[in-house]
Amino acid sequence: MSMTMPEVTMLGCTKDALDTPVLCVDLAVMESNIESVAEACRSHGVAWRPHAKGHKVPAIAKCQLAAGAIGITCAKLGEAEVMAAAGIEDILIANMIVGPLKLARLVELRRVADPIVCVDHVDQVAPLAEAMNQAGLSVRALIEVDIGLRRVGVLPGQAALTLAKQIEDRPGIELAGVMGYEGHLLTVPDLHEKSSAIRVSLLQLTDTAELLRRAGFACEIVSCGGTGSYVYAIQQPGITEIQAGGAIFMDAYYRNRCKVPDLQYAMTVLATVVSRPAADRAIIDAGRKTLNPELAMPLVAGYDDARVVSLSAEHGALELGPQSRGLRVGDRVELVPGYSDLTTVLHDEMHGFRDGRLEVVWPIEARGKLR
Numbered sequence: 112m113s114m115t116m117p118e119v120t121m122l123g124c125t126k127d128a129l130d131t132p133v134l135c136v137d138l139a140v141m142e143s144n145i146e147s148v149a150e151a152c153r154s155h156g157v158a159w160r161p162h163a164k165g166h167k168v169p170a171i172a173k174c175q176l177a178a179g180a181i182g183i184t185c186a187k188l189g190e191a192e193v194m195a196a197a198g199i200e201d202i203l204i205a206n207m208i209v210g211p212l213k214l215a216r217l218v219e220l221r222r223v224a225d226p227i228v229c230v231d232h233v234d235q236v237a238p239l240a241e242a243m244n245q246a247g248l249s250v251r252a253l254i255e256v257d258i259g260l261r262r263v264g265v266l267p268g269q270a271a272l273t274l275a276k277q278i279e280d281r282p283g284i285e286l287a288g289v290m291g292y293e294g295h296l297l298t299v300p301d302l303h304e305k306s307s308a309i310r311v312s313l314l315q316l317t318d319t320a321e322l323l324r325r326a327g328f329a330c331e332i333v334s335c336g337g338t339g340s341y342v343y344a345i346q347q348p349g350i351t352e353i354q355a356g357g358a359i360f361m362d363a364y365y366r367n368r369c370k371v372p373d374l375q376y377a378m379t380v381l382a383t384v385v386s387r388p389a390a391d392r393a394i395i396d397a398g399r400k401t402l403n404p405e406l407a408m409p410l411v412a413g414y415d416d417a418r419v420v421s422l423s424a425e426h427g428a429l430e431l432g433p434q435s436r437g438l439r440v441g442d443r444v445e446l447v448p449g450y451s452d453l454t455t456v457l458h459d460e461m462h463g464f465r466d467g468r469l470e471v472v473w474p475i476e477a478r479g480k481l482r
């Protein structure tokens with residue numbers, strides 16, 4: 112006989128009715144962040160193709176599309192499959208699709224959606240084109256350009272042109288443009304330096320797009336930009352679309368290390384104080400298996416003088432100042448994630464609240480879709 116009791120989650124309940132730790136989203140704040148990014152892109156004449164890797168929830172992707180996003184970005188083929196199954200068609204997979212198993216799945220995905228994939232080497236291009244062509248299909252591809260991140264990507268300029276020529280006239284693949292990610296510049300502390308470094312980095316992308324166009328390639332899409340850089344990327348002439356995604360939740364990393372202005376914290380983890388071993392220390396039931404501290408420590412919402420000082424697997428230690436020392440065993444605290452992207456993947460569900468009442472529970476459907 113199973114000893115586990117099913118958790119009864121009642122829509123309309125307040126946070127007090129939920130057991131902890133639990134991942135929560137303030138829906139009004141998330142919607143306002145979505146509208147802010149959509150409007151920032153719109154007002155600069157740039158399209159928005161938000162990265163869905165940070166939420167992995169088709170319903171949230173649909174909110175972004177309803178707010179004007181032209182499509183979405185995914186990190187993995189498996190994420191794209193989940194989004195396509197929910198009816199989303201225009202999906203950039205910002206990654207290389209390598210190997211016969213994945214190519215077979217990409218062919219199936221292409222039957223129901225219109226994905227775009229990235230390439231930076233002819234050794235990806237040839238099997239990709241062949242798999243598509245054999246199925247009587249064609250897939251859009253972007254040449255990924257290394258604009259300084261030193262991850263994937265051909266070098267800007269001539270190397271990209273050489274790859275474009277290797278793609279040209281190959282049935283099964285259609286060159287749709289270029290993409291790059293200025294992820295190495297998100298935490299440049301001085302904002303003037305950050306702005307000009309991003310401009311120089313993105314110039315390599317837009318110049319490459321121009322080179323391709325002069326050589327006769329259409330190059331309609333010039334895609335870049337994350338939450339930590341979109342305010343600069345939208346200003347760059349020649350960029351056609353922005354991938355910023357995690358902006359809809361905001362977090363300590365984006366706010367304090369990337370210095371992203373304006374957007375509000377929408378995501379929290381609700382936790383319970385389980386121990387008060389010292390006057391200035393509270394222990395909560397949320398550790399590294401609930402919150403990811405890699406890029407920044409979580410923040411304690413509502414208590415200016417409490418801070419998270421350490422996280423072990425299942426415990427979090429808070430250092431308390433005079434105003435927060437009244438916290439007692441059993442009290443609830445809300446933590447703003449250090450990095451929302453690496454926090455959502457630790458949870459099965461996201462609980463959406465509006466005006467303090469539970470409105471929706473979203474399964475994090477693309478969680479674990481790592482292949």
Ligand SMILES: Cc1ncc(COP(=O)(O)O)c(C=O)c1O
Nearest residue numbers: 162205292337338354355356357
């Ligand atoms: C290709 C690519 N685009 C954009 C982003 C930015 O994502 P976000 O806006 O969620 O920080 C990332 C983050 O890792 C990325 O790898």
